Amino acid sequence: xxxxxxxxxxxxxxxxxxxxxxxxxxxxxxxxxxxxxxxxxxxxxxxxxxxxxxxxxxxxxxxxxxxxxxxxxxxxxxxxxxxxxxxxxxxxxxxxxxxxxxxxxxxxxxxxxxxxxxxxxxxxxxxxxxxxxxxxxxxxxxxxxxxxxxxxxxxxxxxxxxxxxxxxxxxxxxxxxxxxxxxxxxxxxxxxxxxxxxxxxxxxxxxxxxxxxxxxxxxxxxxxxxxxxxxxxxxxxxxxxxxxxxxxxxxxxxxxxxxxxxxxxxxxxxxxxxxxxxxxxxxxxxxxxxxxxxxxxxxxxxxxxxxxxxxxxxxxxxxxxxxxxxxxxxxxxxxxxxxxxxxxxxxxxxxx
Amino acid sequence: xxxxxxxxxxxxxxxxxxxxxxxxxxxxxxxxxxxxxxxxxxxxxxxxxxxxxxxxxxxxxxxxxxxxxxxxxxxxxxxxxxxxxxxxxxxxxxxxxxxxxxxxxxxxxxxxxxxxxxxxxxxxxxxxxxxxxxxxxxxxxxxxxxxxxxxxxxxxxxxxxxxxxxxxxxxxxxxxxxxxxxxxxxxxxxxxxxxxxxxxxxxxxxxxxxxxxxxxxxxxxxxxxxxxxxxxxxxxxxxxxxxxxxxxxxxxxxxxxxxxxxxxxxxxxxxxxxxxxxxxxxxxxxxxxxxxxxxxxxxxxxxxxxxxxxxxxxxxxxxxxxxxxxxxxxxxxxxxxxxxxxxxxxxxxxxx
Numbered sequence: 058x059x060x061x062x063x064x065x066x067x068x069x070x071x072x073x074x075x076x077x078x079x080x081x082x083x084x085x086x087x088x089x090x091x092x093x094x095x096x097x098x099x100x101x102x103x104x105x106x107x108x109x110x111x112x113x114x115x116x117x118x119x120x121x122x123x124x125x126x127x128x129x130x131x132x133x134x135x136x137x138x139x140x141x142x143x144x145x146x147x148x149x150x151x152x153x154x155x156x157x158x159x160x161x162x163x164x165x166x167x168x169x170x171x172x173x174x175x176x177x178x179x180x181x182x183x184x185x186x187x188x189x190x191x192x193x194x195x196x197x198x199x200x201x202x203x204x205x206x207x208x209x210x211x212x213x214x215x216x217x218x219x220x221x222x223x224x225x226x227x228x229x230x231x232x233x234x235x236x237x238x239x240x241x242x243x244x245x246x247x248x249x250x251x252x253x254x255x256x257x258x259x260x261x262x263x264x265x266x267x268x269x270x271x272x273x274x275x276x277x278x279x280x281x282x283x284x285x286x287x288x289x290x291x292x293x294x295x296x297x298x299x300x301x302x303x304x305x306x307x308x309x310x311x312x313x314x315x316x317x318x319x320x321x322x323x324x325x326x327x328x329x330x331x332x333x334x335x336x337x338x339x340x341x342x343x344x345x346x347x348x349x350x351x352x353x354x355x356x357x358x359x360x361x362x363x364x365x366x367x368x369x370x371x372x373x374x375x376x377x378x379x380x381x382x383x384x385x386x387x388x389x390x391x392x393x394x395x396x397x398x399x400x401x402x403x404x405x406x407x408x409x
Numbered sequence: 410x411x412x413x414x415x416x417x418x419x420x421x422x423x424x425x426x427x428x429x430x431x432x433x434x435x436x437x438x439x440x441x442x443x444x445x446x447x448x449x450x451x452x453x454x455x456x457x458x459x460x461x462x463x464x465x466x467x468x469x470x471x472x473x474x475x476x477x478x479x480x481x482x483x484x485x486x487x488x489x490x491x492x493x494x495x496x497x498x499x500x501x502x503x504x505x506x507x508x509x510x511x512x513x514x515x516x517x518x519x520x521x522x523x524x525x526x527x528x529x530x531x532x533x534x535x536x537x538x539x540x541x542x543x544x545x546x547x548x549x550x551x552x553x554x555x556x557x558x559x560x561x562x563x564x565x566x567x568x569x570x571x572x573x574x575x576x577x578x579x580x581x582x583x584x585x586x587x588x589x590x591x592x593x594x595x596x597x598x599x600x601x602x603x604x605x606x607x608x609x610x611x612x613x614x615x616x617x618x619x620x621x622x623x624x625x626x627x628x629x630x631x632x633x634x635x636x637x638x639x640x641x642x643x644x645x646x647x648x649x650x651x652x653x654x655x656x657x658x659x660x661x662x663x664x665x666x667x668x669x670x671x672x673x674x675x676x677x678x679x680x681x682x683x684x685x686x687x688x689x690x691x692x693x694x695x696x697x698x699x700x701x702x703x704x705x706x707x708x709x710x711x712x713x714x715x716x717x718x719x720x721x722x723x724x725x726x727x728x729x730x731x732x733x734x735x736x737x738x739x740x741x742x743x744x745x746x747x748x749x750x751x752x753x754x755x756x757x758x759x760x761x
Contacts, residue, residue: 099571101499101645104466105466113456114456116511116546118512158466159468160469202550204468206556208464216448216456219451219453293453
């Protein structure tokens with residue numbers, strides 16, 4: 058299902074006209090049960106298998122006007138993004154996603170087709186991660202809001218926390234950096250209009266649409282999380298607030314200094330760039346300095362790629378690109394770029 | 410902590426002034442870790458033990474203006490209610506609550522003290538259920554919104570679903586019925602003003618404040634859920650939409666007719682009433698007919714008491730009050746009251 062596609066048999070009908078039970082039925086029919094649940098949607102609670110004897114769990118909010126705009130994001134995009142944010146938190150522990158629970162608030166005047174496309178986006182990304190959608194809640198709200206809870210299983214590995222990095226570790230990232238920020242900047246500048254691109258189903262394609270897709274539909278490399286755990290990662294996090302901000306969480310929790318080599322961020326690794334600078338340079342009517350691209354990479358966030366620390370003896374598969382190392386901290390831990398404090402955007406805070 | 414009590418050292422400060430990281434720190438400091446989590450708040454995900462090899466999970470939304478009013482409910486009340494709604498879904502499967510994840514949207518202009526009282530309410534109810542609060546998310550929003558995910562463990566029993574009732578079963582309820590609806594009606598009529606009562610910590614007290622407290626701070630009998638499972642319950646649900654509506658879910662899923670005896674609903678069971686009619690009759694400036702009380706009991710909902718079906722051979726502990734039985738269905742299942750279809754309120758739908 059592509060972003061522009063809608064459920065044609067609901068043309069013009071609103072969520073309010075369909076009513077709560079009708080809507081729940083239509084949404085539930087679009088949700089993948091997944092392989093891990095013995096009881097899914099339709100009872101008081103879901104029952105999800107937890108073979109390791111532990112369950113990994115995280116929740117994330119996605120609010121219209123705060124985290125997305127309906128003028129930029131299709132309903133399908135919103136569903137993908139809401140699922141990806143929570144699923145990436147499971148992968149960042151080294152766990153395998155098993156299930157999502159989705160609470161949605163929707164305006165009564167919203168077209169039913171929009172709600173069904175939202176469900177398709179959620180279902181698509183859950184399925185890409187191997188997870189089912191096993192429960193949820195709906196309510197009328199003034200704007201679109203989602204709260205997605207993701208569950209996962211450790212499948213024989215230990216959870217990878219933020220505080221385990223030690224001096225001497227290498228820092229490596231799986232997935233792109235700065236693409237979401239670049240896509241956001243391109244959309245905001247008007248260089249790209251959201252309806253003008255046929256978005257790829259994932260950020261695996263290249264070109265401008267990659268950058269916009271990375272912003273509208275992040276595609277975290279979920280299986281890189283358990284892979285990192287099996288390789289012996291000492292700390293891991295997903296890049297949601299920004300590379301420097303998120304590495305800062307690892308550095309502070311671990312009591313180390315993490316030094317990122319800027320030179321590593323704009324080169325290709327085996328022909329596959331960490332950041333697709335060529336696409337930006339080729340964008341019409343844009344003239345973007347390399348320093349701007351570096352700010353996107355270092356401060357942008359929302360790519361939901363995984364960044365981890367590994368002992369230097371570990372042989373990393375090609376998708377893990379080394380971008381720095383951990384060093385002893387004098388005093389509190391922190392992050393440096395090329396040995397110097399980073400003065401660019403270091404993440405952002407809500408409410409302010 | 411009582412409803413009126415606030416964190417005095419934050420007088421006048423708003424959520425926006427404190428900022429996201431500061432707020433998260435203050436909220437997290439008030440959350441009980443519980444006995445079941447090995448990793449709690451502060452990493453990408455929580456890790457919660459699931460000794461039975463399955464995890465029971467449910468999510469519920471609580472939105473300002475839809476599910477509560479800040480003019481009626483204190484922040485503490487809102488926290489209790491948000492936690493209770495989700496925790497009751499765990500108990501209704503026969504499971505023991507283990508953990509909550511709480512996503513909150515808060516206006517930047519909200520006093521920090523309100524947010525901290527909200528956290529105290531969540532913490533209080535989670536602790537009453539034996540659960541920790543192990544993760545969450547925060548965002549700025551135009552009004553207060555909560556999404557609470559509850560997790561639980563089956564602890565050696567099988568999950569009790571909605572579809573297992575058979576003809577001949579008795580229908581029994583643990584916890585009050587109609588109290589929340591009565592409290593809502595008293596608040597709406599102006600017969601009781603929300604600030605005029607010192608609310609008990611739970612609905613265990615009696616009198617008018619019981620009814621208002623039941624609306625503002627439902628107190629589901631969580632341990633009655635696993636108890637029912639051990640006793641051999643064939644179906645169970647928590648009364649959230651209304652007794653008739655929720656029994657309708659059991660009747661439909663099970664393919665039986667459930668007949669509720671109205672005569673059983675207004676009597677005392679061993680001196681403890683299912684519905685505290687005496688408190689209503691004693692209310693100042695109220696003249697409420699018995700039929701109105703029956704409508705509260707049959708249609709009111711939101712008490713989050715547990716209603717279950719049991720084989721007739723089961724000896725039920727006193728807190729399980731028999732209110733009807735299950736009979737063979739001719740055609741689709743449904744609910745009757747005293748052998749006749751019920752024409753009163755049968756639950757309600759969002760969006761409409």
